[in-house]
Amino acid sequence: MSDSEIKKNYKKKINELIKHNKLYYIDSSPKITDRKYDELKKELLDLEKKHTFLKNNLSPSRTLGHKPSKSFIKSKHRVKMLSLANAFDAKDLENFEKKIFNFLNKKIEIEYSVEPKIDGISASLTYKNGLLVMGTSRGDGTTGEVITENLKTINDIPQKITNIDFPKDIDIRGEVFIEKDDFKKLKNDFANPRNAASGSLRQKNPLETKKIPLNFVAYTYGYFESNKIKKQSDFLMSLKKWGFKINEHNKVLKTIKDLEIFHKKFENDRFDLKYDVDGLVYKINNLDLQNRLGFTANSPRWAIAHKFSADSAYSIIKDINIQVGRTGALTPVARIKPVNIGGVVVSNATLHNEDEIIRKDIRLGDTVKVERAGDVIPHVVLVDLKKRKKESKKFVFPKKCPCGFDTIKEFNRVTKKYDAVRRCPDRGFECEKIAVEKIKHFISKEALNIDGLGKKVVENFWNLKLIRYPQDIFNLEYAKISKLEGWGDLSVSNLKYSIDQSKKVSLDRFIYSIGIRHIGIENAKLLAEHTKSITNFLNLIKNKKFNEFLNIDGIGETQINSLKKFFENKSNYKIIEKLSFMLNITDLKLNKDGKFLNNTFMFTGKLSNMSRAEAKSFIEENSGSVVSSVNKKLKYLIIGDKPTNRKVQKAKELGIKILSQKEWLNLLN
Numbered sequence: 001m002s003d004s005e006i007k008k009n010y011k012k013k014i015n016e017l018i019k020h021n022k023l024y025y026i027d028s029s030p031k032i033t034d035r036k037y038d039e040l041k042k043e044l045l046d047l048e049k050k051h052t053f054l055k056n057n058l059s060p061s062r063t064l065g066h067k068p069s070k071s072f073i074k075s076k077h078r079v080k081m082l083s084l085a086n087a088f089d090a091k092d093l094e095n096f097e098k099k100i101f102n103f104l105n106k107k108i109e110i111e112y113s114v115e116p117k118i119d120g121i122s123a124s125l126t127y128k129n130g131l132l133v134m135g136t137s138r139g140d141g142t143t144g145e146v147i148t149e150n151l152k153t154i155n156d157i158p159q160k161i162t163n164i165d166f167p168k169d170i171d172i173r174g175e176v177f178i179e180k181d182d183f184k185k186l187k188n189d190f191a192n193p194r195n196a197a198s199g200s201l202r203q204k205n206p207l208e209t210k211k212i213p214l215n216f217v218a219y220t221y222g223y224f225e226s227n228k229i230k231k232q233s234d235f236l237m238s239l240k241k242w243g244f245k246i247n248e249h250n251k252v253l254k255t256i257k258d259l260e261i262f263h264k265k266f267e268n269d270r271f272d273l274k275y276d277v278d279g280l281v282y283k284i285n286n287l288d289l290q291n292r293l294g295f296t297a298n299s300p301r302w303a304i305a306h307k308f309s310a311d312s313a314y315s316i317i318k319d320i321n322i323q324v325g326r327t328g329a330l331t332p333v334a335r336i337k338p339v340n341i342g343g344v345v346v347s348n349a350t351l352h353n354e355d356e357i358i359r360k361d362i363r364l365g366d367t368v369k370v371e372r373a374g375d376v377i378p379h380v381v382l383v384d385l386k387k388r389k390k391e392s393k394k395f396v397f398p399k400k401c402p403c404g405f406d407t408i409k410e411f412n413r414v415t416k417k418y419d420a421v422r423r424c425p426d427r428g429f430e431c432e433k434i435a436v437e438k439i440k441h442f443i444s445k446e447a448l449n450i451d452g453l454g455k456k457v458v459e460n461f462w463n464l465k466l467i468r469y470p471q472d473i474f475n476l477e478y479a480k481i482s483k484l485e486g487w488g489d490l491s492v493s494n495l496k497y498s499i500d501q502s503k504k505v506s507l508d509r510f511i512y513s514i515g516i517r518h519i520g521i522e523n524a525k526l527l528a529e530h531t532k533s534i535t536n537f538l539n540l541i542k543n544k545k546f547n548e549f550l551n552i553d554g555i556g557e558t559q560i561n562s563l564k565k566f567f568e569n570k571s572n573y574k575i576i577e578k579l580s581f582m583l584n585i586t587d588l589k590l591n592k593d594g595k596f597l598n599n600t601f602m603f604t605g606k607l608s609n610m611s612r613a614e615a616k617s618f619i620e621e622n623s624g625s626v627v628s629s630v631n632k633k634l635k636y637l638i639i640g641d642k643p644t645n646r647k648v649q650k651a652k653e654l655g656i657k658i659l660s661q662k663e664w665l666n667l668l669n
């Protein structure tokens, strides 16, 4: 069979599988036996193994055969299920601690609860009055899929807890995983133990879940009614007492040095464990301190995952392509001869940027060592120079963007160095490569979150010229789309529904969705909190009052310059304005039942017990707000070390309450 015939045959089988998935999972009326279905899956997996060029996002090797999430009932987590930031070395750990000290405004001795990071999938179990009433998957972190019945098939999960001190209402969270030996029996169906656990847990029929021996260890909580426990290590002990399995290798350690020593030892010992561990999790042991530190957009400030070194393999660079990102960064990507690294076939590896290629002298045809760790993108670590051919030539990094514009290397005024990254200067939507990436960002989870309009669909619509700008999403020609390959009436109506739903968006998400460089989700929130409504935001931009943003704690020159640059391009402003007419951009909802409701605060001078960021988050949690100038509306001026006298003087003149740091702490209680 020729390659194209093999591809055709493969595609036919994929379509068959899609049809049967729908019959089984959505219509609940399978037309073939389970055995025939398994055979079809196996044929596809065998084909992929034999012909590495076969790839399809809907292949069972990628979708794990699990049920499309739409058919599970969803439930909003009472407390978000976030992920963890990663550390790879001591420097990352030092930075983690440094950020904590900055947040607290002082150095303290930290005690850590150290826990192995089992490579499975997380689940949340809600117990009310001792009964397991609901179990959910993590989903997108905000909303999970209700998989109670499947979770109930796991022996490690207690369904009734009678201990007197078991909280009346609590979400217990932990990891569902499969042991290495059990995975061996399923090797043909799944790429790795993690996929096996995930595939099994999300089966429509709990009896299918029961067939695969799943385990559960508990390690944290979500919602917890009247929590009296003071330490994570005590919480783990309580879990054990209540009948949950916890990891037997948990321990409490103090310094980064001790964490490193334990990490080094555990990294070698982990191979003797019955399950896969991809790192260690370090959590601040003191739960009050955890509360105080809180979360950033994606992860807690009080925990970090220290990963083990990556799996690696050697391969050959067949080509180097340049990818252009949303902010114009040119990223070189090596297309390598497909190679299996730790259970996953890898055919692309990032080369990061131009400087990295020069530094490592990476060339076409080179034999290179490629590493991958967890979800991190595979990257080239080194070149095997002994294998380099004599005729090989240095790689010349293109000076033009694939869109045709000349590229630039920016000079960083702070570091006094040229950027390692070469960029296509962002000319709004004129660079086609940037434009399509901007649209992908616009629809992404943390932005407009348009379910059903994934990155691949955006690319497809872009190629078909159905979209050129974000606003085109709201004027799609659905009749045309329903005639495209892979689309039908049902999928088009689902798409239309999720696009319509996305029209209602909060101001912070909207600002983030615009995709301005240096304005991530956190900065977008700060801008939204400051401007309060889209009208105010647009007015400030229109009147070029960018410097007003300098009053915002957390927004600096880099962000202001980026905003200026973005809006210098008139077409960018027009797009945002158009979107503001088409969308229902809601003002930021403020917490309306705290003790500081309608109270405004201002700080001058350095606070000694906490950072400004923490003070601000306290005030906002209690429905108050922080302002940046002294005027009649100000309620409290809090004076730290070395205050600005002018501000204090003005506050006195206006009769505003002036608080010392001690009085401020008393007010906070």
Ligand code: IVH
Binding pocket: 081, 082, 083, 084, 085, 115, 116, 117, 118, 119, 120, 121, 122, 138, 175, 219, 220, 281, 299, 300, 303, 305
């Ligand atoms: S705590 C807010 N503890 O790692 C963070 N997570 O990247 C809550 N994981 O989604 C997670 N072992 O699936 C925590 N001892 C442990 C863990 C653990 C494994 C997984 C979990 C989570 C992911 C975070």
